[in-house]
Amino acid sequence: MAPHTMESIAQEYNNEVIIPKGFWIAEEASKDIFDRDDWLFLKRIAQLGPTTDTKISDVKVGDKKLNCMHKTQPKRNLSIFYRRIDTNCIMVIGVGRHEKTNKKYDVNWCDGTRKMIDLSKTNQNGSEYLANPIGGTFSFQTLDVVINKDFLEP
Structure with a gap:
């Protein structure tokens, strides 16, 4: 498998919002997971760039940890967990809603699991x-330190 480039990502996924294949197939996701307002929210997150990202660090998920960005859409309680690939490109890894506080989230993850x-x-x-739910390596420095650490082509 050739390393991902911005051009191959745009061709295989999207210029702004990458939805990992498998559990979330873009056509199915648009019907089952995301409605039109959700898609507009995702595109807006991507287009606003990294200055508005909210980082979460070392969050416990089973026996693993999660380091990524997340953003909740006000009034709709839609929370997106994502990796910032480029200034105007994100990879969605989870979609959920928070409970009464904004500390606990019920999340559908892109590997097909649903975990609080x-x-x-x-x-x-x-x-x-x-x-790295899309697999492979990257031929360019992304804006996600986790991807750069383990999936950047030497």
């Missing part, structure tokens, strides 16, 4: 959860 996470519970020593 609590942002106040951390696991600094666990391996990464959903580090």
Whole structure:
């Protein structure tokens, strides 16, 4: 498998929002997971760039840890967990809703699992959860440190 380039990502997925194949097939996701307002929210997150990202660190997911960005859409309680690939490109890894507080989320992850996470519970020593759900390596420096650490082509 050739390393991902921005051109191959745009051709295989999308210029702005990457939806990993498998559990989330873009056509099915648009019907089953995301409605039109959700898609507009995703595109807006991508287009706003990294200055508005909210980072979460070492969140415990089972025996693993999650380091990524997340954003909740006000009034609709739609929470997106994602990796920032480029200034205007994100890879969605989870979609969920928070409970009464914005610390606990019920999330559908792109590996097909559905897990509740609590942002106040951390696991600094666990391996990464959903580090690179599209597989392969990248031929360019992404804006996600987890991907750069383990999936950047030398």
